[in-house]
Amino acid sequence: MKSDSKLLSAPYTVWMTVFIVLPMLLVGYFAFTDKSGSFTLENILSVGQYSNVFLRSIWLGAVATAVSLALGYPLAYIISKVDARRQNIMVMLVMLPMWMNFLLRTYAWMTLLEDNGLINGALAALGLPRAHMINTSGAVVLGMVYNYIPYMILPLYSVLTKIDRSVIEAAQDLGANSREVFLKVVVPMSMPGVISGVTMVFVPAVSTFIISKMLGGGGNLLIGDLIDMQFLGSAYNPNLGSAVSLVLMVIILICMGIMNQFDDGGDTEEGGILI
């Protein structure tokens, strides 16, 4: 029996070694070596000078995550309350934008937000003053929320639909009004969904580079852009790029570690996808 399962898992083990473990080791190797290949801490130390980029990325990622949660939770809650047929339609509508290419979606926002874009055109036509929207941090957050909010809604929805109706009734029965039912039962029971939603929005939002490049202009450089520049851009320096990636990874791990502390329910309920 044992050897059977080993045989079955072999392709996965090989895949993970070649495409996940090895690249990680390579990133580590590059981060701690210079161009000639000898050991150095210089790359890691010089990451410090980009601390403002890190702070901005984490800040914008956190804001986008908070906005996604604030918008996504009520929607997920509403979807979980309607009848099954409507639920399917609404879930499909949430996922619909994801079927469109990511680049195209972000590009569409560019044309909407531009100084001479559709929104400003419409404002001008109505005789209203134009608003400067593109190349602001607000536009970056908007792009992040727009692109990643399905990843917030879906785990929340999946956890909320799994809450047993009789548990809600038990709370009402014991004297909880609808506000108390929500705060004392629904919210705590949906925490696994909140955590996986937050993880799934925060991680890609912090490391995105396309969104900031297209909607943030030059003034909103994020970690993703910084890494992009080291590998493909003008400032070609894979060693520094690797060091930045490594530091980002550590920061995200720390953030997730802190997040998971909130889910101290002990026995983890299935339904939430914990990363």
Add this chain to the structure above:
Amino acid sequence: MKDTIISLKDITVSYDGEQILGGFNLEIHDGEFVTLLGPSGCGKTTVLRTIAGFIRPDAGDVFFYDQKITALPPHRREVNTIFQKYALFPHLNVYNNIAFGMRLKGRSEKEIKETVHRMLAMVNLTGYAHRGIGQLSGGQQQRVAIARALANEPKVLLLDEPLGALDLKLRKDMQAELKKIQKQTGITFVFVTHDQEEALSMSDVVVVMDGGVIQQIGSPTDIYNEPKNAFVADFIGESNILDGMMQEDYSVRVAGHNFRCLDSGFGKNTPVDVVIRPEDIKVVEPDSTLIAGDVTAVTFKGVHYEIIVDVAGFKWMIQSTQCCRVGDRIGLSLTPDDIHVMKKSEYSGMYGDYSTFSDEMGEAETEGEGDSCGKVNASSGTWAEEEGGADEI
């Protein structure tokens, strides 16, 4: 007479256009253990949920003492429910589950702590306060659910088939325990079940329901000994239900003979249903009595044998500690006390004899040992056990 604590007046409830209850009336007295008994879909859970406030009736009113509570939401009613699947809060430990209701009422933590420990002691779970719900067995979860509901000091406790998910042994223990708790606290219990044995052994009052209609209300002994119609007779325990003709008061013609009975007031020459409980029938020599027939099946049940007898085409069930063999001709002896006469109802004729039953039994019998009698009582049990043991090897 005790005060009426809950009364339902002309309650009508429909789901998706299908009427579950129509003009339903019920009064529940303070301090009683009342059981709603019936097959699934008979509306018993709907009655319970109407009392709890989860269902707002389409018509009719619910009264708590003399106060109308029809429109009162569940959280403002002084009743608590124990749900079929316990419905404990999985994100809270045992202590916080039990404390949930008291915290909402703003009790002090000191008082809560004292009550939680008193409740845990009552349900024999002392020392489990800080366990997670996932670490408990089904029986333990059920006890926590009981403690959680009782900690709220409800006037009425509603129990929706709370023992359905437990195994037989645990069920028996919990039945005794629930009964004990009810006596101790004096709280009115409204218990829903489809298990007639459970209903008979626990209740002060049994309400037998079918098709959204109350068939009979009475004490367990009344319900068993004096069933009002064929449905009740069939649903509660085993019974032979025969067509009969009331000749006059205290005389009924059944199975081709006239018998003396204790029933009167049906009028002369009235068709009736006659119930004879299998355990009331005495097995005698065939020529010493009016009714005689051939044994078609015998099943050993532990305390007694279940014997199916074909009497002129009608198959009777007899429960007797005396053993017979398939093919034996035996006599059936009845005393007036054994015969219970009921008015004809819509259920008459729906419950026939034990012919389908005996066919199944017959098949099982041919597979088994040739001699079904073995030795009576305990010795047969050990014999069966030894056989089971041999199979394992």
